[in-house]
Amino acid sequence: MARMTTEKVQAPIDSVEALKERIASMREAQKKFATYTQEQVDKIFFHAAMAANKQRIPLAKMACEETGMGVVEDKVIKNHYAAEYMYNSYKNVKTCGVIEQDTSYGIKKIAEPMGIVGAVIPTTNPTSTAIFKTLICLKTRNAIIISPHPRAKKCTIEAARIVLEAAVKAGAPEGIIEWIEEPTIELSNELMKSVDVILATGGPGMVKAAYSSGKPAIGVGPGNTPVIMDESCDVKTAVYSVIHSKTFDNGMICASEQSVTALAGIYDQVKQEFIDRGCHILNNEELDKVRKIILNEAGAVNARIVGQKASVIAKLAGIDVPENTKILIGEVDSVDVSEPFAHEKLSPVLALYKAKDWKDALNKAEQLIADGGYGHTSSLYINPAETEKITEHSERMKTCRILINTPSSHGGIGDLYNFKLAPSLTLGCGSYGGNSVSENVNVKHLINIKTVAERRENMLWFRTPQKVYFKKGCLPVALDELKTVYGKKKAFIVTDTFLFSNNYTKPITDKLDEMGITHACFYEVAPDPTLQTARKGLEQLKAFGPDVIIALGGGSAMDAGKIMWLMYEHPECEFEDLAMDFMDIRKRVYTFPKMGEKAMFVAIPTSSGTGSEVTPFAIITDSDTGTKWPIADYELLPNMAIIDTDFMMNQPKGLTSASGIDALTHALEAYASIMATDYTDGLALSAVKNIFGYLPAAYEKGAADPVAREKMANASTMAGMAFANAFLGVCHSMAHKLGAYHHLPHGVANALLIEHVMRYNADPAPVKMGTFSQYPYPHALERYCEIARFIGICGKDDNETFELFLKAIAELKEKVGIKKNIKDYGIEEAAFLETLDEMVENAFNDQCTGANPRYPLMSEMREMYLMAYYGEVPQAEKAEPETDTE
Structure with missing residues (x-):
């Protein structure tokens, strides 16, 4: 049969070759359609929906006449729904061009059509599904070719023709909707291979074929909707809702109820309500007769009962019921797959179960879903106040639609008895039912979304303690605020034995006594503080119950104090969680707890190097396991830092040297970091200038040069502020492990590595660079030269300046021993080499590694370790490994 469109007469698709030719012409039509604007598409969508809606009654009649199934009046509603509800829901949805844009974040999403949609239409809903699928394809600028069910081809094709003619008249390309007049397995298979995406609604075999076609498929699974009626439900409403749904189009919507499980307390009332409203409860003899006709020999629903009236089905079974009987109800016990009533029946035949209690009802519903309804729909009638039961039901049911107090046929397709459930005649079952979607299929499933993501630099930060006081002799004035501003009453001092024994705590305790603040002191902190020591101090801390903690000392006292503060505030925390590495401190997996609820933290340094008084870092060692826990989060920032040079005057030479070079390394790494900013750069530059200008004098003269001491104190704190916000690099990563494995002071470990790391970072073409949006390309060489020139080191070009800078660093280190x-x-070669590979891997995994301007390979870190040990990489290490040729 030839068919006429608005412009030309086309031959029917009666062969694979004809199908291929038609699809080729459809591609041209769709290519043109893909250029249409949203305004053009919406006009076509409107006129197509209007045309389908106007023909809802003739199409309903055709469907019933051709298929012999269903109810004309209900099919009218289906057709009406497919046209009106689809249009109403999607008329304002953007499906063309830019559908979403955020210029602040640099994200733009662009909708593109998928191409040609191959649509398989079921015999149960032959016209409404055709209307639904053609409309959503027009809305999304896709072409669609329909393969109708052989028993419903005329009405399905007529529905498609009505939509096509209206669409073309409104401006759509000719041939944007096509169909196969005489569907065969061969043509259906070819269709599935030739289209771009398959939209399959129908039996399990057809859906499986769609998924096996090799093309993207949106298919849906069978339903076997179990209903539970809880004792708290409104029985009359519940029963009539089921009748309303189950009799709608003679039960052919896949979401329709297949069983009702009523709790024992209301079972008799439910049963009587069904009887009173025109349903027939089958006696034992009738039950057996109906059982025999529900399924065919293959175990699927018998096509002879699908969509038939209850009285017709009764006659097929050889029993008599009144002509106006609404539903045939079988009281059964088994929910096993061997029970025919436990299956999907697609007809006004219903199973009725009695549950002894709520748990039994849930168990029955779960098994019924497993018998053939995974992923589809489940239903519950209950008092809405029973929220715990509703929650338990939703957790137990493996279905993608869970309907509460709703006729499931109408509720499942969406937008009739609920809001925000997308209206659709194709209901996805998710992975439960072997489907690719778990939603009601709609326009969003038929567009490709292209995301245009522009490069953006994330918001940066600069975090410091709330108050930082500095100047020789500032301690008493700063501490005064503990009373006058904060109203503190109990102070707990954390320090080490040396400082306590030599009365370094006295200026603090004298001021606390003057203010009437009671105090206690824990002074057992040792270098590389341990978790066990912190726990010992914590017991004293908890017993005292302070509202301010004062850490006095170098990095060890600061670290121990911060950890004790953390355990005091949050004893529930696990160090393994707290120490979790992060790429971006704002996006870390573990959310650090809020600090300062019990006590504020005051940091008073006695050395000029760590900068810990203004940083969010702490390191603690578990002496039982040997594990070092590096803890980093801005919640660990002290609330107040007091940098009083009086505490630093008598640093021994070794400490002055090591801490001074540590501060220099902090500044150098912060300035070269991929996270460096204008805010950290100034601090880093000033710190380097102070260190080059005053470290030798502080080292040689000590307390005899108070200016040098104060400048070094300032340098340490400024460098600390810089790296607290820009972070560090692989020099510190490697120094952490070198110090841990071979017991070198941290500052010394940094000093032995820094020039090797700088030369490594300065390579203009590294194998890899660090990853951070604000870091555009490797430029560590230029950054190092900026520092050099700032302190007065200038060569004829960057390379010479850099070499002069390295020489100056080496000379500075030599001056301070x-x-x-x-x-x-004195580290033995054998001991060093034995630990080398382990040090390399642990250094690579160090938190500091990520901010390095050159992202290291472990082999490169290994080479730097060797150079730092020998002065250069030994020849044996440089040689290529021998190849085993056997």
């Missing part, structure tokens, strides 16, 4: 290589510190 730093040896040249690791081996010079």
Whole structure:
């Protein structure tokens, strides 16, 4: 049969070759359609929906006449729904061009059509599903070719023709909707291979074929909707809702109820309500007769009962019921797959179960879903106040639609008895039912979304303690605020034995006594503080119950104090969680707890190097396991830092040297970091200038040069502020492990590595660079030269300036007693090499590594360790490994 469109007469698709030719012409039509604007598409969508809606009654009649199934009046509603509800829901949805844009975040989403949609239409809903699928394809600028069910081809094709003619008249390309007049398995298979996406609604075999076609498929699974009626439900409403749904189009919507499980307390009332409203409860003899006709020999629903009236089905079974009987109800016990009533029946035949209690009802519903309804729909009638039961039901049911107090046929397709459930005649079952979607299929499933993501630099930050006081002799004035501003009453001091024994705590305790603040002191902190020591101090801390903690000392006292503060505030925390590495401190997996609820934290340094008084970092070692826990989060920032040089005047030379070079490394790494900013750069530059200008004098003269001491104190704190916000790099990563494995002071470990790391970072073409949006390309060489020129070191170009800078660093280290290589510190070669690979891997995994301007390979870190040990990489290490040719 030839068919006429608005412009030309086309031959029917009666062969694979004809199908291929038609699809080729459809591609041209769709290519043109893909250029249409949203305004053009919406006009076509409107006129197509209007045309389908106007023909809802003739199409309903055709469907019933051709298929012999269903109810004309109900099919009218289906057709009306497919046209009106689809249009109403999607008329304002953007499906063309830019559908979403956020210029602040640099994100733009663009909708593109998928191409040609192959649509398989079921015999149960032959016209409404055709209307639904053609409309959503027009809305999304897709072409659609329909393969109707052989028993419903005329009415399905007529529905498609009505939509096509209206669409073309409104401006759509000719041939944007096509169909196969005489569907065969061969043509259906070819269709599935030739289209771009398959939209399959129908039996399990057809859906499986769609998924096996090799093309993207949106298919749906069978339903076997179980209903539970809880004792708290409104029985009359519940029963009539089921009748209303189950008799709608003679039960052919896949979401319709297949069983009702009533709790024992209301079972008799439910049963009587069904009887009173025209349903027939089958006696034992009738039950057996109906059982025999529900399924066919293959175990699927018998096509002879699908969509038939209850009285017709009764006659097929050889029993008599009144002509106006609404539903045939079988009282059954088994929910096993061997029970025919436990299956999907697509007809006004219903199973009725009695549950002894709520748990039994849930168990029955779960098994019924497993018998053939995974992923589809489940239903519950209950008092809405029973929220715990509703929650338990939703958790137990493996279905993608869970309907509460709703006729499931109408509720499942969406937008009739609920809001925000997308209206659709294709209901996805998710992975439960072997489907690719778990939603009601709609326009969003038929568009490709292209995301245009522009490069953006994330918001940065600069975080410091709330108050930082500095100047020689500032301690008493700063501490005064504990009373006058904060109203503190109990102070707990954390320090080490040396400082306590030599009365470094006295200026603090004298001021606390003057203010009437009671105090206690824990003074057992040792270098590389341990978790066990912190726990010992914590017991004293908890017993005292302070509202302010004062850490006095170098990095060890600060670290121990911060950890004790953390355990005091949050004893529930696990160090393994707290120490979780992060790429971006704002996006870390573990959310650090809020600090300062019990006590504020005051940091008073006695050395000029760590900068810990203004940083969010702490390191603690578990002496039982040997594990070092590096803890980093801005919640660990002290609330107040007091940098009073009076506490630093008598630092020994070794501490002055090591801490001074540590501060220098902080500044150098912060300035070269991929996270460096204008806010951190100034601090880093000033710190380097102070260190080059005053470290030798502080080292040689000590307390005799108070200016040098104060400048070094300022340098340490400024460098601390810089790296607290820009972070560090691989020099610190490697120094952490070198110090841990071979017991070198941290500052010395940094000093032995810094020039090797700088030369490594300065490579203009590294194998890899660090990852951070604000870091555009490797430029560590330029950054190092900026520092050099700031302190007065200038060569004829960057390369010469850089070499002069490295030389100046080496000379500075020599002036303050730093040896040249690791081996010079008495570390045996065998011991060093034995730990080398483990140090490399642990250094690579260190939190500091990520901010380095050159992202390291472990082999490169290994080479730097060797250079730092020997002065250069030994020839044996440089040689290529021998190849085993056997």
